Amino acid sequence: MIHVKPIKFYDTKSGSLRLFEPVTPGVATIYSCGPTVYNYAHIGNFRNFVFVDVLRRTLRLFGYNIKHVRNITDIDDKIIRKAVEENTTVQAIAAQFESAFFQDCDYLRLQKVEYNPRATEHIVDMIDLVKVLIEKGYTYERDGSVYYKIGRFENYGKLSHIDLSSVRSGARVDSDEYLKEDARDFVLWKGRREHEPYWPAPFGEGRPGWHLECSAMSRHYLGPTFDIHTGAEDLIFPHHENEIAQSEAANGVEYVRYWLHCAFLNMKDQKMSKSLGNIITARKLREDGIDGLAVRYFLLSVHYRKPLAFSMEAIESARTAVNRLQTFYSRIASAAASQSKRQEQDSADPLTRIRSDWYDALGDDLNTAKALGVLFEMLREYNTRMDMDRVDSVLAGELLSFLDEADSILDVMRPDSEDELSSKIDDMIVKRQAARLARDFREADRIRDELSQMGIVLEDTREGVRWRKI
RNA sequence: GGCGGCGUAGCCAAGUGGUAAGGCAGAGGUCUGCAAAACCUCCAUUCAUCGGUUCAAGUCCGAUCGCCGCCUCCA
Numbered sequence: 001m002i003h004v005k006p007i008k009f010y011d012t013k014s015g016s017l018r019l020f021e022p023v024t025p026g027v028a029t030i031y032s033c034g035p036t037v038y039n040y041a042h043i044g045n046f047r048n049f050v051f052v053d054v055l056r057r058t059l060r061l062f063g064y065n066i067k068h069v070r071n072i073t074d075i076d077d078k079i080i081r082k083a084v085e086e087n088t089t090v091q092a093i094a095a096q097f098e099s100a101f102f103q104d105c106d107y108l109r110l111q112k113v114e115y116n117p118r119a120t121e122h123i124v125d126m127i128d129l130v131k132v133l134i135e136k137g138y139t140y141e142r143d144g145s146v147y148y149k150i151g152r153f154e155n156y157g158k159l160s161h162i163d164l165s166s167v168r169s170g171a172r173v174d175s176d177e178y179l180k181e182d183a184r185d186f187v188l189w190k191g192r193r194e195h196e197p198y199w200p201a202p203f204g205e206g207r208p209g210w211h212l213e214c215s216a217m218s219r220h221y222l223g224p225t226f227d228i229h230t231g232a233e234d235l236i237f238p239h240h241e242n243e244i245a246q247s248e249a250a251n252g253v254e255y256v257r258y259w260l261h262c263a264f265l266n267m268k269d270q271k272m273s274k275s276l277g278n279i280i281t282a283r284k285l286r287e288d289g290i291d292g293l294a295v296r297y298f299l300l301s302v303h304y305r306k307p308l309a310f311s312m313e314a315i316e317s318a319r320t321a322v323n324r325l326q327t328f329y330s331r332i333a334s335a336a337a338s339q340s341k342r343q344e345q346d347s348a349d350p351l352t353r354i355r356s357d358w359y360d361a362l363g364d365d366l367n368t369a370k371a372l373g374v375l376f377e378m379l380r381e382y383n384t385r386m387d388m389d390r391v392d393s394v395l396a397g398e399l400l401s402f403l404d405e406a407d408s409i410l411d412v413m414r415p416d417s418e419d420e421l422s423s424k425i426d427d428m429i430v431k432r433q434a435a436r437l438a439r440d441f442r443e444a445d446r447i448r449d450e451l452s453q454m455g456i457v458l459e460d461t462r463e464g465v466r467w468r469k470i
Numbered sequence: 471g472g473c474g475g476c477g478u479a480g481c482c483a484a485g486u487g488g489u490a491a492g493g494c495a496g497a498g499g500u501c502u503g504c505a506a507a508a509c510c511u512c513c514a515u516u517c518a519u520c521g522g523u524u525c526a527a528g529u530c531c532g533a534u535c536g537c538c539g540c541c542u543c544c545a
């Protein structure tokens with residue numbers, strides 16, 4: 001018996017909220033467009049990856065098993081250009097920035113994804129796909145390159161709702177610098193060029209076009225039809241539209257059931273993008289000592305389909321909010337660990353309502369902004385009750401268990417564990433408490449100052465002494 | 471030009487017909503050896519503007535103004 005909680009997603013193709021019903025009950029198959037590893041990813045890129053992280057964590061919490069692919073694009077025009085600029089190899093550039101990407105993922109506490117295939121490891125699958133398209137007559141060759149003939153694909157434009165008649169042939173610059181019959185066509189396989197990596201193929205040596213890898217790798221890992229495809233909204237056209245054209249022409253079945261797209265992160269009122277030069281990398285924030293959890297919270301604080309403006313003020317305000325949540329979490333955790341008896345019975349405990357509001361918010365197209373609101377209502381409610389001694393350890397245990405569920409999505413409440421350091425700090429705190437009891441405040445303050453030198457701030461509270469890093 | 475989206479308090483933001491969640495900042499208070507932190511309370515007669523539908527509209531319809539995105543590499 002499979003038991004999952006209902007969840008709705010806004011699907012770009014239908015333009016509406018739809019109840020999620022996967023191909024296989026209880027299992028969600030997901031493909032996410034991953035990074036092109038030619039540079040450090042900026043936090044606009046990471047808004048998208050944090051959104052994907054929330055998606056997979058929510059599906060897990062809602063009872064689904066998930067099979068999730070996020071590709072690494074390690075062969076591409078920009079990587080080649082970068083390798084030339086740096087006078088090194090494509091592989092070296094790709095390896096460097098792939099490893100940087102995973103470090104940045106840790107900084108933002110992104111969960112590991114089940115499959116992280118590199119494009120260059122699936123050239124064979126791409127060649128197979130092109131072969132099928134050639135056999136079915138969806139292609140033509142020109143100067144050793146293979147192109148996809150959009151005119152052959154009946155439903156072209158159904159994702160982006162683009163009117164093909166408005167995209168006139170020859171009206172635009174061919175930025176690929178390859179020769180196409182029709183401006184709308186796109187390249188599947190780029191014929192070999194001097195000083196560029198290439199692979200052998202029945203239709204000629206060369207390298208894959210941009211869209212090919214996602215169609216090939218998703219089919220390899222997830223099959224011809226899978227449940228959810230994610231990306232940022234600029235990928236709707238042409239990238240995802242072209243994936244549909246490739247995959248549905250080759251496989252003859254529906255490619256993706258739910259298309260989810262994330263809105264941009266803006267700087268002032270403009271999108272953050274490398275070409276505009278207004279980017280901030282995750283790496284830069286980390287080097288500046290900005291807490292990754294504050295950044296994560298900031299990215300979660302607005303619904304993923306709404307534009308979000310970056311500012312340091314917003315990050316600071318997120319930092320303060322995260323602090324409050326962490327304080328609340330540790331207050332509940334100590335109450336749960338204590339043996340306190342309830343002073344008064346509460347007939348109308350709101351936990352059930354809070355929990356159900358939380359699930360409703362996430363089940364409504366991943367509304368993290370609303371879910372956070374629910375969490376802060378809970379915070380105020382139970383802080384008041386604890387001030388009145390109306391929370392015993394049993395109730396606190398239930399609250400803690402819910403907070404753990406909530407944090408299985410947010411992942412901002414529980415601090416990183418630092419065992420060696422924290423046991424030393426705990427020793428010093430015990431000594432200071434002894435000094436305070438003996439009213440030796442000079443010694444107590446000396447210990448506090450020493451901890452302060454180590455970057456540790458103490459807080460004397462009703463539930464005992466807490467510490468945190470600054 | 472085509473398509474799509476947005477405009478809610480000082481800032482951020484939830485809210486798709488039933489009488490404005492939440493966060494940050496600000497003001498007051500509680501706790502405390504001191505400090506720091508935390509905690510509590512208060513903080514929008516009003517939702518860009520103007521019309522309309524309705525018993526009822528931030529929410530639906532129309533118009534206007536402003537902003538953004540995609541249509542070309544882009545997360």
